[in-house]
Amino acid sequence: MKTVVDKALKKAGDETPLKKVTRVGGGSISASYFAETHQGRYFVKYHPNAPARFFELEAKGLDLISQTDSIAVPDVCAYSDESGGAFLVMEWIEGTPSADTQRQLGDRVAKMHQSFGDKHGLDVDTFIGTLPQPNGLFSSWLAYYRDQRLGAQLQLGIDRGRITGERRHRMETLLENLGKWVPDDTAPSSLHGDLWGGNWLVGSGGIPYVIDPSFLYGDRHFELAFTELFGGYSNDFYRAYEERFPLSPDYDDIKPLYQLYYLLVHLISFGEGYGPPVDAILKRYCG
Template sequence: MNPFIGTALQQAGDDSPLRQKKRVTGGSINASYFVETAQASYFIKYHPDAPAHFFELEAKGLELIRQTASIFVPKVYTYSDEENNAFLVMEWIDGKRSRDTEWKLGDRVARMHQTFAEKHGLTVDTFIGTLPQPNGLFSSWLDYYRDRRLTAQLELGIERGSITGKRRDRLEKLMENLDRWVPDDVAPSYLHGDLWGGNWLSGPGGDPYVIDPSFLYGDRHFELAFTELFGGYSVDFYKAYQDRFPLSPDYEDVKPLYQLYYLLVHLNIFGEVYGPAVDTILKRYSG
């Protein structure tokens, strides 16, 4: 047994005999395991070089979502951000997706978005993938989105050489004129923050669970735009969402600008394969 799994189980308060352990898929960042003991079944993530507070922030995001009483999240048993031994221990979620599950997912994400904070952003800095995500609390969603989300990716892209020349000029011009499309006074919803199609599961009884948040308070349309970027959501998801919390008439105009942030993140992590998609949006709004 991997030494960290024994440590993780002990820290979770489970000293019962191990029945099985196997490596499972769980994203590209962490090593993920299904672990079954005589007491319970667990999903354990391990990252040997995790940044400081990496799993603490994930656990905090799950707890903030849980507090909305809108959608299920896995129970977090324990975590560690100790250097060279960072892990997160959660309950194992197992179930089958169905059309009803997708409808429930749309309805419950909308209910989460109907939980509001006083300001946009978050009191602590977080991560998107393993990239640092600076935060802070802002009265203006426009200011937060421009000065924290887009600026962080612009500066990182300049540093890494992925945002140069016309791409840089267009992005900077877009940011100067962002108030033409991005609202200033939208209500700050509770947002998962990284809601791509792989970050939800079907649990017992077909109930949906969300996982791996990069939590923030912000414009709910930012979250919905990301769900459309890489797919993974059915027509039933969007119908249920609309029934519970109809989208703004301006959503289609602002959607590409919200997808731009996630494309910049992927550009800065994975490279130029995402460059053409970034350039298409920049040309549309500042070409």
């Protein structure tokens, strides 16, 4: 693995000798390493069989978030999606949370959401985990969320045998009636797209950073709903968010429908352990 890391750092422009390479936690999709040279300290992600454009699209998402001038992201030093060994090299981020870190995080996520695109979705298909995420640009948030998000997961679930029988019937009924709950005319906010509690970290001075995006433009409540699904965010986060950008009064009514997308992703990726919460949401809205 030292050879792979050395190759990645050379592409990043650092040809000084490696002082240290250590495997670190960084998710279940890619192998992650801390690397230190005489020139700098880096976070290196490696995937031996990454889908085409996998790390290119992650780097694009980080760049789009950076362009909102809202919340910090690591600098991308280099990436490669070559077959047989794809990698992404970023600056190493390390720090200790301060009493104000979660408030900063909430405020800066809200500021990111106040940076708007012209349409919903994205001009390139991306990934959620390693699942393909079809995009496209849509004037209607309802159409985008129905067809490209829930509809795409429905088809994947059918293809992989995760969505059958009554579950499939309820999903199809939900899609036919989604306009009863999901707005058509919401503003297309800049969204991280995969903002669970493991996709933010703390840098020097307690400054929050976000990582591993699946960027899109869409309803900001879609993002907020996901932050509540698996935890990782404090009351300070939500108070600071609402101080900058108050939530819609009907947020609690729509929240489960937005969490459904991520539960479907987990159902398809990891199995039937995520089936009961999917079914509970479908029953709530479809009877």
